[in-house]
Amino acid sequence: MKEHQVERFGPYECEFIAVNHSIPDALAVFIRTGAGTVLHTGDFKMDQLPLDGRITDLRHFAKLGEEGIDLFLPDSTNAEVPGFTPTEKNIGPVISNVFRDATGRIIVASFSSHVHRVQQVLDAAAERGRKVVLVGRSMVRNMTIAEKLGYLKVPEGILVDLKKVDEYRPDEIVMMCTGSQGEPMAALSRMANGDHKVQVEPGDTIVLASSLIPGNETSVYRIINALLKLGANVVHKGNAKVHVSGHAAAGELLYCYNILKPKNVMPVHGEVRHLIANGELAQETGVPAENVLLCESGTVVDMKDGVARIVGEVPCEYLYVDGRSVGAVTEDDLKDRRVLGEEGFVSVVSVIDRAAKRVVTGPDVHARGIAEDDSVFDEITPKITAALEDALHRAPQKVHTTQQLQQIVRRTLGAWVSRRLRRKPMIVPVVVEHKSGPEAAK
Secondary structure, three states, X not given: OOOOOEEEEOOEEEEEEEOEOOOOOOEEEEEEOOOOEXXXXXXXXXXXXXXXXXXXXXHHHXXXXXXXXXXXXOEOOEOOOOOOOOOHHHHHHHHHHHHHHOOOOEEEEOOOOOHHHHHHHHHHHHHHOOEEEEOOHHHHHHHHHHHHOOOOOOOOOOEOOHHHHHHOOHHHEEEEEOOOOOOOOOHHHHHHHOOOOOOOOOOOEXXXXXXXXXXXXXXXXXXXXXXXXXXXXXXOOOOOOOOOOOOOEHHHHHXXXXXXXXXXXXXXXXXXXXXXHHHHHHHHOOOOHHHEOOOOOOEEEEEEOOEEEEEEEOOOOOOOEEOOEEOOOOHHHHHHHHHHHHHOXXXXXXXXXXXXXXXXXXXXXXXXXXXXXXXXXXXXXXXXXXXXXXXXXXXXXXXXXXHHHHHHHHHHHHHHHHHHHOOOOEEEEEEEEOOOHHHHHO
């Protein structure tokens, strides 16, 4: 799809509008329907000096506003941030200065989709006479595609394969990798943990060229601390202007509301606080409070004759992928896994003889994920035996099934473990019946 392109999909006519974002060729979509019109911005901002020269098409927005927008779905990520998102052009000189001051190897972490940031790193590396190594499959794949499509201008001879990096001095190399959000399997996380082929050394300069996505703070700070412990100099948005957001701040959103004059607004893309802040901006520009729809995943919005209203919701839960199983993992399964991971596992096997009304073998107790040795359970095994034999001696007045006997074992052992070890592990009791005498002969 390209800007100004109009396509029909069934009863919907979709018109695409150029918007500016941290990835190339971002588009908003204007949807014409029999029930009304909808404008969805997607991720966007209003950088007036974008690196690729492609700005958010406010003239097109104004034309759509004249036509009439019944429902507006704006990006809410930076609705709490006052003013305007700074331009990407401000970042280039900062990165260049960081490269100038670095005496050893430089490792830059960014989103593998952020072509503009990679371009700035390539330009700064070329300026300082350094070679660039792309690290991580997604980074290599995306930048290869970007170069082929003309979005990335790669100076001749600047790229070096990771396998040949040892042929260069540390001060001749820049590594571009993923992991700026603390993703555990990304290249930077593995470098920080020491399980990547690239080993972080004292004197390295690590640049986290991204903003913190809400919810990732703990993971990112853990990586920063780990890198500092290894002796690296870590440059991030908290101590240098090495990144600007790809999302519109409050001032830009106000511009949109005033240009478009939507009848109804449904803020999207953000946490609850971001949606609320965006809704308040809409009201400040004259959108009635009852026409601001604050929705969650699964909320059903109905639009008729240009009026949008929340009419209900549909089940919308996480779909768990477990190996080759999709959707089959239940909350009970996850609870069991949490117990196994946090409290450990105890199995206890007992062999009983109903005819003799006694425990023939065991109880044999084995524990996993518990610090104490199995011998600690010697204290409770006589009580388990006594509880089982007591239940067996109640027959024929009360005959316990094998499952009921297993529950007796679980309760007896569970109460002791909770009191003695202060734990609540998963307990798996097994009671096996041993047949003796004439019954065994059959």
